[in-house]
Amino acid sequence: MYCCKGLQCVCQLCEHTNFTCQTEGACWASVMLTNGKEEVIKSCVSLPELNAQVFCHSSKNITKTECCYTDFCNNITLRLPIASESPSRAAVGPVVLAVTVAVPICVLSLAAVLAACTCQGRRCARGRTKPPNVEEPLSECNLVSSGKTLKDLIYDMTTSGSGSGLPLLVQRTIARTIVLQEIVGKGRFGEVWRGKWCGEDVAVKIFSSRDERSWFREAEIYQTVMLRHENILGFIAADNKDNGTWTQLWLVSEYHEQGSLFDYLNRGTVTAEGMVRLALSIASGLAHLHMEIVGTQGKPAIAHRDLKSKNILVKRNESCAIADLGLAVKHDSVLNTIDIPQNPRVGTRRCACGRTGRGAASPGQGAGGCDSPSKPTILPWCDSVTCVPFKGTWLLRYWMTR
Incomplete structure (x- = not known):
């Protein structure tokens, strides 16, 4: 770039030279936005500064700069392009910004609510159409x-x-x-x-x-x-x-599909041999409960305390299994004590311990003594209510107390 020597330019800061300056470079005029206001600067640009290509370049919407090479050519009025292109932009800017931010947020929120409602509806519909407690695929079958x-x-x-x-x-x-x-x-x-x-x-x-x-x-x-x-x-x-x-x-x-002994005997009759098998299996299970096994891994004597036909299940081979041990107690033969749990439940009165009448056991009874009142209640019922008697005998009458 070539410029004549002694180029005269307007200089706003040169009060001692009547607001003029001389340069070998170019005359420079710039307008920039400072704190929301336009600020105009006019001065001279030296030849080294001109070669650096710093002063003669404008930035978008912030500054506008012009360099010229004739005397007082920078005595012009510059305006930022943002002010001339959209004069009403400053007034509507906040509104447009608010709308731009609010609309996507509202759309996303509405989409999230609709998605949640859809998922909930599908979950409820799935719960109505399939049986309850259908779980994930069984993962422990390898046991x-x-x-x-x-x-x-x-x-x-x-x-x-x-x-x-x-x-x-x-x-x-x-x-x-x-x-x-x-x-x-x-x-x-x-x-x-x-x-x-x-x-x-x-x-x-x-x-x-x-x-x-x-x-x-x-x-x-x-x-x-x-x-x-x-x-x-x-x-x-x-x-x-x-x-x-x-x-x-x-x-x-x-699981025993035959159900309880109570239901089994009320559904029909059994033979005398079947009656003996039922009674023997009940006595065998009860004897195992009452028996104390001494040893390092021994078993204490246990009293059932609620032995009745509804708490005895009939297996497929027509033998019995004693169930419902929630009221059972253990007998410690060393300390001669019975651990009675803090449980508000009590057994059936006619099946409970005879000495207390409300399902509690005393140490002096032992395990077998607590269940002994139940055996005359269950076994005669099995013998007399629904059993076909041996040949040549009469069917005994027995009145059940329920």
Whole structure:
């Protein structure tokens, strides 16, 4: 770039030279936006500054700069392009900004609400169309080896000699892997459901959270060392589950489709041989409960305290299994004490301990003495109510007290 020597320019800061200056470079005029106001500057640009190409370049919407090369050519009026292109922009800027921010937020919020409502509606519809408590695919079926059933695993623990009576499964997840099928019974404690675990039927006794003591006590008794016996209900696991409304307490055990002894005898008659088999299995299970096994892993004597026909289940081979051990107590022969839990439940009055009348036991009775009043109630009923007598005998009459 070439410029004549002694170029005369307007200079706003040169009061001592009558607001003029001389340069070998160029005359310079600039307008910039400072604190919302336009500020105009006019001066001379030296040749080195001109070669640096700094002063003669404008920035978008902030400064506008012009360089010229004739005398007093910078005596001009400059305006920022933003002011001339959109004079009403400053007035509507905040409104446009607010609309620009608010509209996307409103659209996103509305979309989120609609998505939540849609998902909730689909979840509710799915809950109405499929059975309750349908859970995720069963993940613990590998605990059952091929060729073995759940019953085999339960009673393998008895025949192996361990007799520990501990729960078969890891209990913290079993409630997630059982699918409830149908309700098979109700009582004051809660409900009994038939469930499916790995394709096999199990019984699920569901307590309400108000009966936590009964649930805990029954699970504790079932897990007594060396309790397992073919005439005592096979215990599988205890777990809890939140169904969205309240906490369910689950007790999982074997499932016997014949139901209770009460229902079995009321459905029809049994032969004399069948009656003997029922009575013998009840006596065998009760004897195992009452028997104390001494040793490092021994079993204390246990009293049922609520033995009745509704608490005895009939197995497929027409033998019995004693169930419902929620009121049972253990007898400590060393201290001669009975651990009576803090439980508001009491057994059926005619099936409870004879000395107390309200289901409590005294140490002097021992385990067998507490259950002895129940045996005259159950066994004559089995013998006389629904049994076909031996040949040549008369059918005895027996009045049941319910």
